[in-house]
Amino acid sequence: MTRFDYLGGAGLYAGKSKAGISGPRYRRFETAAEALRFAVEDMPNSQQRGSMLEIDEARFDQNQIRALYDAPGYPLSRRLA
Template sequence: MRRTSRLRYKRFESAAEALRFAIEEMPVSMLRGSVLEVDEERYDGQQMRRLYEAEAYPLPRRAT
């Protein structure tokens, strides 16, 4: 039997926390199919990565 892990809809206190979860916690394969919606704007996985890597990102990033 093959098990697939699926994430369900999640809410976060801020978009920055959602980005941190998406980039630092989710497998890359899941990021490709994920969407972040903030104030009726939608961001795909590539856009989320760019926002997380932007200089203006307000939270500390996990050390690589």
Template sequence: MAPFDYSAAAGLYPCKTVRRTSHLRYKRFDSAAEALRFAIEDMPASMLRGSVLEVEEARFDGVQMQKFYEADAYPLSRRKN
């Protein structure tokens, strides 16, 4: 498996909630790092599980997104909790 490219353009497909229609829809980002930051820091945590990140035709689920965000290679600063 090739290393994850944080600088590649990415698309984020937030999950749809069962009870209500989410106001979050597909978003395009200039970099996968920005998409990860949005998914982890700005989306409700309950939506991450069913969301999909698409980078260079590869698709990643919420668990994988969390791992990429927490990795030492993640290039952006993380929000302090």
């Protein structure tokens, strides 16, 4: 994966929940790292599917979100499973 700026601001669009329960569909984060953490650790699995991270003009789907979170360069501590 190419170099990624985890410190820039990011927007996160949550996927639709199958259960019909949904929170905010869009949320803005101070850093991409915080958005990635929220998407992987706090967002329900049903909303992870179809979610999208947007940074400037670049968009990342749920698979790319997970890959960026799992990458060695991810700057925040990860929640232990």
